[in-house]
Amino acid sequence: MKSSRRSISTVALATIIIVVVVVAAVGGYVAYVSTRHHVTTTTTTQVVTLTVADSYSSSENIAFNASLAAFEQKYPWIHVKVEYGAGIGTSPYTSEAKAHDAPIIIRDSSDSAGALFAAGILVNLSQYLPPSYFSRFNPTAIQDWTLNGSVYGLPDDINYIVMFYNKKFITAPPNTTDQMIQMAEQVNKSGVWGIAYGASDEYGYRFAAWFAGFGGQIFTTQNGEIVPALNSSAMVNALNFWYNLTYDLKVNYLASSTGAGGVEGQLFMENKAAIIFDGPWDLMPYFKALGCNLGAAPLPVVSSTGLYATPFIGSTGWSITTEQANGVPASQWNATLHAALLFIEFMTNYSNEYGLFKYAGDIPALNSAYNAAMQNLSAPTSNTTLACLHQVIKGILEQSQHGQKFPNIPQMSYYWNSFHQYASEFFAGKINAEQAAQGMEQAFISSLQSAGYLSPVPITPSEVLIVPELPASRY
Amino acid sequence: MSSARDKLEGFIYFLPLFAAVLFLFLYPLLYSTYVSFTNMNLLNFFRHTYRFVGAFNYVLALRQHYISTLLINEVIWTLGSLIPMMALGFALALILNQRDLRGKSFFYAILILPWAFPGFISLLVWQGMWVYPYGFMNRYVLPFLHMPTINALQSVGDAWAELIITNLWLSFPYYMTVFYSGLQSIPAELYEIADVDGAGALTKFLRITVPSLRKTIAFVFITSFVFTWNNFYPIYVLTGGGPGISTETFIVYAYQQAFSYSNYGIAAALSIISTVITIVLAVVVMKFTGVLEGIT
Numbered sequence: 180m181k182s183s184r185r186s187i188s189t190v191a192l193a194t195i196i197i198v199v200v201v202v203a204a205v206g207g208y209v210a211y212v213s214t215r216h217h218v219t220t221t222t223t224t225q226v227v228t229l230t231v232a233d234s235y236s237s238s239e240n241i242a243f244n245a246s247l248a249a250f251e252q253k254y255p256w257i258h259v260k261v262e263y264g265a266g267i268g269t270s271p272y273t274s275e276a277k278a279h280d281a282p283i284i285i286r287d288s289s290d291s292a293g294a295l296f297a298a299g300i301l302v303n304l305s306q307y308l309p310p311s312y313f314s315r316f317n318p319t320a321i322q323d324w325t326l327n328g329s330v331y332g333l334p335d336d337i338n339y340i341v342m343f344y345n346k347k348f349i350t351a352p353p354n355t356t357d358q359m360i361q362m363a364e365q366v367n368k369s370g371v372w373g374i375a376y377g378a379s380d381e382y383g384y385r386f387a388a389w390f391a392g393f394g395g396q397i398f399t400t401q402n403g404e405i406v407p408a409l410n411s412s413a414m415v416n417a418l419n420f421w422y423n424l425t426y427d428l429k430v431n432y433l434a435s436s437t438g439a440g441g442v443e444g445q446l447f448m449e450n451k452a453a454i455i456f457d458g459p460w461d462l463m464p465y466f467k468a469l470g471c472n473l474g475a476a477p478l479p480v481v482s483s484t485g486l487y488a489t490p491f492i493g494s495t496g497w498s499i500t501t502e503q504a505n506g507v508p509a510s511q512w513n514a515t516l517h518a519a520l521l522f523i524e525f526m527t528n529y530s531n532e533y534g535l536f537k538y539a540g541d542i543p544a545l546n547s548a549y550n551a552a553m554q555n556l557s558a559p560t561s562n563t564t565l566a567c568l569h570q571v572i573k574g575i576l577e578q579s580q581h582g583q584k585f586p587n588i589p590q591m592s593y594y595w596n597s598f599h600q601y602a603s604e605f606f607a608g609k610i611n612a613e614q615a616a617q618g619m620e621q622a623f624i625s626s627l628q629s630a631g632y633l634s635p636v637p638i639t640p641s642e643v644l645i646v647p648e649l650p651a652s653r654y
Numbered sequence: 655m656s657s658a659r660d661k662l663e664g665f666i667y668f669l670p671l672f673a674a675v676l677f678l679f680l681y682p683l684l685y686s687t688y689v690s691f692t693n694m695n696l697l698n699f700f701r702h703t704y705r706f707v708g709a710f711n712y713v714l715a716l717r718q719h720y721i722s723t724l725l726i727n728e729v730i731w732t733l734g735s736l737i738p739m740m741a742l743g744f745a746l747a748l749i750l751n752q753r754d755l756r757g758k759s760f761f762y763a764i765l766i767l768p769w770a771f772p773g774f775i776s777l778l779v780w781q782g783m784w785v786y787p788y789g790f791m792n793r794y795v796l797p798f799l800h801m802p803t804i805n806a807l808q809s810v811g812d813a814w815a816e817l818i819i820t821n822l823w824l825s826f827p828y829y830m831t832v833f834y835s836g837l838q839s840i841p842a843e844l845y846e847i848a849d850v851d852g853a854g855a856l857t858k859f860l861r862i863t864v865p866s867l868r869k870t871i872a873f874v875f876i877t878s879f880v881f882t883w884n885n886f887y888p889i890y891v892l893t894g895g896g897p898g899i900s901t902e903t904f905i906v907y908a909y910q911q912a913f914s915y916s917n918y919g920i921a922a923a924l925s926i927i928s929t930v931i932t933i934v935l936a937v938v939v940m941k942f943t944g945v946l947e948g949i950t
Contacts, residue, residue, distance in 0.1 A: 270913045298696045379807050596914050604898030607808050630695050
């Protein structure tokens with residue numbers, strides 16, 4: 180009897196513990212969810228809380244924080260919760276959107292945001308802002324943020340790669356690839372790498388400039404369908420060009436990582452490489468390391484084709500997630516959307532875009548800020564360091580005359596790995612350039628077909644692969 | 655009546671564990687299996703417009719040319735890592751287990767240092783050490799050992815060497831520790847009796863040490879096999895699966911399908927294929943080597 184009572188009390192105790200745990204878990208979750216609501220309403224004024232995913236670098240955040248303070252002062256009814264250090268890309272936001280917990284505002288690149296827009300995660304700004312509003316921005320930047328006629332973000336800068344060079348080794352920038360090779364060969368004699376370009380490590384962002392310089396394009400249209408066009412003589416020649424510079428002439432260091440924090444940047448900043456290809460986002464560390472020895476210029480003309488190597492003119496900017504993605508209750512959506520629109524307009528106004536230029540060297544996408552930046556660069560200054568920096572920025576701005584629109588169609592996200600896989604095999608000597616071009620196109624097509632972007636019928640190669648002998652130029 | 659109450663009580667005690675298994679293991683597994691039978695990708699994921707496509711993803715994955723490459727890579731990666739890791743761990747454990755070894759604690763502390771660092775940070779440091787020709791390994795260590803330098807960007811063999819050496823450094827303390835504790839559990843009397851019988855070192859090793867460590871070896875082999883098969887970070891951080899897909903494994907490829915291409919259906923199918931292969935291999939290994947007897 181005693182034993183039976185004990186077992187009953189044990190069961191009761193276990194039941195109580197489980198009930199308490201379940202109640203605590205459910206209660207905790209409800210409490211958590213209630214704190215995650217992005218909009219809080221008071222009885223008198225509707226206070227809106229915006230969650231913002233900020234992907235700015237530390238130097239860009241100096242400008243952003245100043246603008247944020249000004250914004251909150253101007254709109255005291257809008258409270259902004261910033262998540263610093265957010266990533267660029269689609270993956271950070273897809274899971275959050277699925278859980279209806281995405282930030283209300285995100286700062287992303289135009290191509291990643293394009294995929295998010297196509298997925299239904301971002302708001303179509305064309306429904307809320309008139310076309311005249313968009314005309315105040317650089318047309319290429321707005322094109323970058325337009326998909327099927329709808330604008331899904333406001334650009335806060337335009338970005339692309341340029342040629343950074345060290346004036347200690349190269350006094351005037353090369354205009355053609357032949358000149359670049361000659362200079363690189365000269366520099367190499369002094370034990371310094373002429374060029375540091377990790378062609379095998381990259382995913383095709385920078386290589387796209389060389390591909391275009393050899394006459395290629397990533398997409399073409401066949402029977403109204405967008406299809407890859409990587410399997411071309413332009414790709415073969417571009418790959419062989421960099422292979423020759425790396426393995427035959429040995430003037431290019433095949434770096435394993437890019438940017439100021441990567442091997443390319445480290446060699447450049449330590450005076451061990453004369454030329455690198457990078458974007459203005461790394462300007463400040465380079466200028467800090469090299470000072471007035473730093474030069475910037477457009478990528479050269481490919482001597483064999485007479486075409487400029489044209490980098491992608493991309494853009495980063497601000498977008499608003501849909502109410503389904505961010506979980507804002509329908510009753511509070513209008514107020515939240517209104518506040519979010521005010522925020523992204525404010526962050527892409529003259530003051531903020533000029534601030535980004537001033538503190539971080541970002542190229543403004545807003546025409547008025549861009550013009551002010553140009554005026555500022557032309558103004559005489561007695562400060563030698565500032566004059567040097569202005570010279571570098573002028574060189575960066577020159578590149579914008581020779582760029583190509585960054586394809587922001589969802590198909591583009593299947594390009595990167597297709598290119599990387601076969602380019603890296605090519606530079607490792609596993610396959611030749613023709614096989615690489617064919618392989619990357621086939622992989623690209625397969626990926627698009629499995630994702631439903633391309634009909635499964637076989638596609639005629641966009642160009643018959645007959646690689647012509649290159650004209651007079653050496654490469 | 656009492657028996658029924660006992661069963662109920664037992665069931666209640668079992669509930670928390672069941673809930674944990676359900677939500678942490680079964681639910682993700684079942685959801686992955688479900689996703690693998692759909693065409694879920696970035697465009698239809700959020701709109702819930704994905705649909706059931708049967709075994710399409712499996713057929714697609716198995717028909718791709720890369721599946722055999724991934725399988726071969728898995729074998730190279732798993733066995734190429736596991737054999738030297740176990741051998742080195744065992745050898746170091748034997749050295750540490752010497753009765754007359756001085757400064758045992760000091761050496762042990764030094765040898766488990768790789769464990770003191772977070773794995774991901776260690777990998778980033780190793781990434782820098784392998785930079786050709788400026789990194790520490792290529793500049794100092796390999797030339798000092800009169801070994802050829804390693805450039806993973808230019809050679810598949812070099813890429814594997816880089817991965818396996820790094821993984822060996824990251825993992826040997828675990829093997830050493832497990833084997834060392836196993837060795838310490840062997841009664842010293844067994845060796846003393848063997849000494850009286852005039853047994854040599856090799857005989858003692860083969861007749862006492864190895865049989866006594868059978869359970870430990872079985873446990874380490876099975877768990878490490880599965881862990882290494884699915885070990886994601888070394889490959890992702892050091893070579894990214896390159897050159898091409900020469901060092902890519904199922905898990906890295908599935909990750910790229912999911913997070914680079916947003917092809918969740920195919921990524922899930924690849925994960926399930928990998929899981930099935932792991933289970934089949936584990937069962938085969940257990941059956942033909944008899945290691946299960948060691949565990950039980």
